[in-house]
Amino acid sequence: MARNAIFVAGTDTDVGKTLVAAGLLQAANNRGLKTVAVKPVAAGCEQTEDGLRNADALLLQQTASLKISYEQVNPIALEPAIAPHIAAQQLGRRLDADRMAALCRGVMMQPADLVVIEGAGGWRVPLNSRQTLADLPKQLKVPVVLVIGMKLGCISHALLTVEAIVKDGLRLAGWVANRIDPDMSCYQENLDTLKGMLSAPLLGEIPVLNDTSPKTVADYLDIDPIVGCS
Template sequence: MLTHFFVTGTDSRVGKTIVSRALLQAMIAQGKVVLGYKPIATGSQELADGVRNKDAVTLQKSSSVSYPLSRITPYALSDEDIFTSHLPKNIFEQMTDGLHFLRQEAETVVVEGCDGWRTLITPKRRFSDWVVQLNMPVILVVGIQEGCVSQALLAAEAIIADGVPLLGWVANRINPCLAHYAETISAIRQNIKAPLLGEIPYLPRAESREMAQYLDLSLLNELSVA
């Protein structure tokens, strides 16, 4: 059984949180206890009751057990803070500690990244470095839009080159007007060896919908992570 895996995207705003929600819902439907974890998030807002990040809220509502947002997203940054915030020098260790805590509380933890695979969290440290350090299996979210074939192939090649397992990819239709949708999916399938785990159609207010039916996790059931 997969105890944890990492969800990355071809870019920002391709639907990583929506796919993470679908993955959590699909595993809950299988009777598993699962939790979402997004250690670093941008786009957060300072509210009267503290910092709030909508992605963290979506993961919180999609998990088997409700945990405080500070556990789900310990570093909730505004868009302006991502390069100016003073993240601690031991940021990777703290992210790992948070993951270990949640792993004790759930059978599987869905770890969502920030933006794409090569995202910098400090001027010299990439989010992917942490994933590689933990040898964490990866699921790639491809936002189906113009130019996504090249983005998908580049991202998949980078993940594989870094030496971590690419479990599969999920197509998220973020442009409902895109022509040649089927041909786009076919082109990516023929050039990425990892399996297509599902296709999520364009859905308004997807963060509040049930989406387990769009995924087929049977290919993941026999995988195990120490």
């Protein structure tokens, strides 16, 4: 059974959830901790000779120190590169938080020091007509690490997401500022505002990087606040 598990969420899609999730895994690996990862649902998968594969899920699989099958890392792989619930509908499938939670619990049984569970899109991404992806960490009762894509409008997105996380009864274990817009005006002022308004610890500030490998990203992350959380 894993000692600690976290859910990596984002303020939106394309804010760097996988970048941060892989960086957290690597940072834990650097300490000699055993890590494992799961991305329960991924859209935009590509057909390969081994079946559908998602680049983000493959990176998590490769970075984690405990090697499990791709099907365990990414049990629900969808080919259309659109919202997961719409992709599932097009394929005649139905996404369900209860099933996802069961799949994640299987990975959480691994003898890991840290399990990193990566979400998809933002906090309220629909799974079906009554559930959103937020129901997954709610069922698992795991703390959340929020990735904030630093761009115009990020403060409101971040505050609304944190408000929803807390309303859902979950703890924000920390947040990461990922600079996705290199030309963002008043970057430091925006970062300082977030620091002042978010009570959770800042785990790292990731600049625009040419090398986005987990080993590079790990250097910008502090996992002290989350290694002991559960």
